[in-house]
Amino acid sequence: MARFTHPRLEDVPLDLALHALADPNRLGMVARLAATERLSCTDAAPCDTIPKSTLSNHLKLLRAAGLIETTQAGREMINTLRRADFDRRFPGLLDAVLANRID
Amino acid sequence: MARFTHPRLEDVPLDLALHALADPNRLGMVARLAATERLSCTDAAPCDTIPKSTLSNHLKLLRAAGLIETTQAGREMINTLRRADFDRRFPGLLDAVLANRID
């Protein structure tokens, strides 16, 4: 099946990073990955009503923004937060966003 | 002419704030306002090729996100950053974003 492409963080513009975070579903997934590390796509889902095609697209966008890495493990895709990479590229940003979540 | 509505920051969700910042034109305007304080719409513009209707819409969105305040002064609309309000609502967020601008 598809193998995933992960950008170098230098190539990720701030706009894209912010855009990826500017959505409650994606933000929820990032928060979950920040807490749990290593989640399959369905486990990373923000709720169990979201269609899987939508979920897949959200995860693709998070990948493109350099926020997550996805690797295949059997028939699951395992997602992890690229926190170190992301923090090096955008110091303090993810912390600030996550700290301000939970409304 | 139109008088502007400014939301209470408690009513601004994080998603909206991030969405407002997740655009190079708007981010440029915010950065300019962070540096200059009190700019007319045209002076706040990120470049001189952007259509004024587009500019007006961007500013409307920044208002809705609680990022700027707009008041009328003669035939100009004067925009200022609502930094204190925004920082109280989303501590550290704007700093982190502005610090990571300039690619």
Add this chain to the structure above:
DNA sequence: TTCAACAGTTCAATATTCCCGAACTATTAA
């Protein structure tokens, strides 16, 4: 007083992006 120029908004049409059902691919277990 007009009148024209200016600063910006609003409207409506087009262009772009997003969402999600349906079809598909790949892996595993039976």
Add this chain to the structure above:
DNA sequence: TTAATAGTTCGGGAATATTGAACTGTTGAA
């Protein structure tokens, strides 16, 4: 093999964004 599982990709409709054109309100000049 086959069926179930885990997820991707595709395509069309829904939602957003962009922008030219028309409009509102303000000011300065004739």
